[in-house]
Amino acid sequence: MNRQDLARLGWRENSLAYLEKYLQEYKDVQAYQEQYQSVFFFASPLFQKMWFQELQNLDEAVAQDLLRGVMKILLMPSDLSGACEETAFLLSRMAPACPPHSPFWSSFSRVVQVAFAQDPLASKEGDQLLKRQIHQFRYLLSAYQAQWIREHYARAGQTDEEALQAYLQETKGIKIDAYAAARLHNKVYVDQDGQLAFPSRAQAQLNFKVLLNFHTEYILDQGGQFLNEVDPYQISENGIVNGASFNYGLARGHTHKDLDIDPVKPWDPPFRKKVLYQQGVRYLAPKNDRGEQGYWSRKGTFAQGGKSYKQQVAKRVRSFLRGIPRLRWRVLLQNGLHRIL
Numbered sequence: 001m002n003r004q005d006l007a008r009l010g011w012r013e014n015s016l017a018y019l020e021k022y023l024q025e026y027k028d029v030q031a032y033q034e035q036y037q038s039v040f041f042f043a044s045p046l047f048q049k050m051w052f053q054e055l056q057n058l059d060e061a062v063a064q065d066l067l068r069g070v071m072k073i074l075l076m077p078s079d080l081s082g083a084c085e086e087t088a089f090l091l092s093r094m095a096p097a098c099p100p101h102s103p104f105w106s107s108f109s110r111v112v113q114v115a116f117a118q119d120p121l122a123s124k125e126g127d128q129l130l131k132r133q134i135h136q137f138r139y140l141l142s143a144y145q146a147q148w149i150r151e152h153y154a155r156a157g158q159t160d161e162e163a164l165q166a167y168l169q170e171t172k173g174i175k176i177d178a179y180a181a182a183r184l185h186n187k188v189y190v191d192q193d194g195q196l197a198f199p200s201r202a203q204a205q206l207n208f209k210v211l212l213n214f215h216t217e218y219i220l221d222q223g224g225q226f227l228n229e230v231d232p233y234q235i236s237e238n239g240i241v242n243g244a245s246f247n248y249g250l251a252r253g254h255t256h257k258d259l260d261i262d263p264v265k266p267w268d269p270p271f272r273k274k275v276l277y278q279q280g281v282r283y284l285a286p287k288n289d290r291g292e293q294g295y296w297s298r299k300g301t302f303a304q305g306g307k308s309y310k311q312q313v314a315k316r317v318r319s320f321l322r323g324i325p326r327l328r329w330r331v332l333l334q335n336g337l338h339r340i341l
Contacts, residue, residue: 009069015053044095063115082271088232100216112248122262135267139229141246146226161224165323177211183295185242187283199238206316214251219244240275
C-alpha cells in the first residue's frame, strides 16, 4: 500500500488507516493487489468504504481535495468532447456495479455540497479547472446510471423505458418523482414563422423526467430511450440539448440552484454550447407561464388539442407509470408528489 500515492488523491489519515486494516485480511498476494487496485476505480465497493470514512470532519478544503482526486482517477479532461470513445473510456474508470439506489450517491453529493458551500461552483474564482470538471461530471454520472439500467435490466429488444420500469418494479425504498417538471428538457427551436423545430429533426417531442432520490435523473424521449449529453455508444441532438444531468444539490433549499443550475452557463462543454447556439438556431425551453410560448398554455405555440405542453407530458408520464404495476395507483397523482416506495 503506497500511502503517498493515496494521499495525493485526497485521502486522509483516517481513511488510509481504515484501508490498511482492511487489506490485512487478504493474505493472498493476488487478492491483496486486486483489492488495493480497486481503490483507484471510482465507486468500487472499497472506494465507497473509504469515501464514507471521509465524511467525518469534512471541510471545504478537504472536500475539494477529494474531488480533485476523483478527477485524477478518472483522467477527466478539462472539457468533455462528447465523443462516444471518450465517454466509454471515462466510464471504464468507474466500477460498474453501483446502482442508482445506492447511498453512495447522496454521500458523493454531500462532498460536492461542502466543497462549494463558500466557493460557489458557478463562480470563476478559485480552482476553475476543478469547477469545470465537476460540473461536466454530472453528465458522465447520468451516462453511468443509464448504462447501469441497461446492463442490469434491459432484455433483448426492450427500450430503456421498459428496463427502467423493470428496475422500479423490483427495487423498493426509493423516492420517486415521475411528475418532476420537464420543461427545461423540452427545448425546441421556434422559427420566425412561429413553427416548432425539434432536436434530431423529430416530428414531435414529449420528453419526461424521472427523479430517483432527487440526485439520479433520467430523461426519456417519446420513444422510450434515455437522453444523455454523453453516451458510450451513440449520441443524438435531442440528448445533447435535453439530456439528463446528475443532481448534486438537494430538493429543498438553495443547493440545487447553486450546484445544478447556475454552473451550466460558465462551465458547459463547448460541444454542447455549439449545438445549443448553432448559427441560425437557438434552442430554448418553453416559458414557465401561460403565454403564447408558455409550458402551461392550452392555446399557445406548444399546445395540441387544447392540451398544454405540461398536460401532454403528464399524459406520457401516466403511460410510463402504468408499466410499473406496484406504482399504478400513482397514475391519478401528479404535480411532484414525493413518497418512499
